[in-house]
Amino acid sequence: IDESGNFSSCFSEMILQDTKDVCPDMTGSVATIAGRVATESGDAMGNLMVEMMNMTMQENNMQMTSTGGDFAFSELSYYMDYAIAPSPADDYLNGVSTLDILHIQRHILGQQRLDSPYKMIAGDVDNSASITAIDLIELRKLILGIYDELPQNDSWVFVEKSHEFIDEGTPWDYPSRIDLHSLYLSEMGADFVAVKVGDVNSSVTVNAKDNYEIESRKNNKIYLSTDDAAYNAGELVAVPVRMDQGEDIAGIQFTLEFDADNLLFEGIDNGSIDISQNNFALLNN
Secondary structure, three states: OOOOOOOOOOOOOOOOOOOOOOOOOOOOOOEEEEEEEOOOOOOOOOEEEEEEEEEOOOOOEEEOOOOOOEEEEEEEEOOOOOEEEEEOOOOOOOOOOOOHHHHHHHHHHOOOOOOOOHHHHOOOOOOOOOOOOOHHHHHHHHHOOOOOOOOOOOOEEEEEOOOOOOOOOOOOOOOOOOOOOOOOOOOOOOEEEHHHHOOOOOOOOOOOOOOOOOOOOOOOOOOOOOOOOOOOOOOOOOOOOOHHHHHHOOOOOOOOOOOOOOOOOOOOOOOOOOOOOHHOOHHHH
């Protein structure tokens, strides 16, 4: 600007060159996706397969978690789309018992609600986005050995740990995998919460080698008794089974073995406990 207030302008172009290689070259740069898989109570899911999918290149890679539940996929190219998802394990009966049936039944009746969204997900045994009497039937068939696996659900399901439930009473719409679009930085928090289907009282043993404290029941023994008697071949026999302290029992689970080559099982009659065909199964070993 001169003394008269006149001015002029021009445009120039500046080119910056990193001649001393101070800035990293983005071409060919790589990142890492790492995380941990653990239950709601923090027990690590070791020896679990985790899948990493490169959605851009249509490539998959599998990795097994460490004993601490950790995994890491390294040397991943920038600006591509990735997805991470654990693979379900097949230990269907692990952590599942009659006590879970009682907890689910109390939840349905409104007597004692399941107190976390993860327990709600575990209680949805038939994968119907609800907890109903059907879940009780499906879980009972699994416990009785009628099912080797659940027909409508996996043994384990996995929830993205950072997911926030809008309504914890209806937690069904949850992400079971982590999507990372146009990855340009390493993601070190790709964590999942592992949920054991059917186990609503969190009694699952995550790693068989782990040293878990087992509740002692030595002082809570319940004795069953029946009559000692002799019978003739071909005779129809009723064998009464009695239980002491029966009024304190909310549920019971046991196996009764007998010589199927010489005895024919006809059925069970109700006594003081309401029981039906749905409460037992005959299995040939």
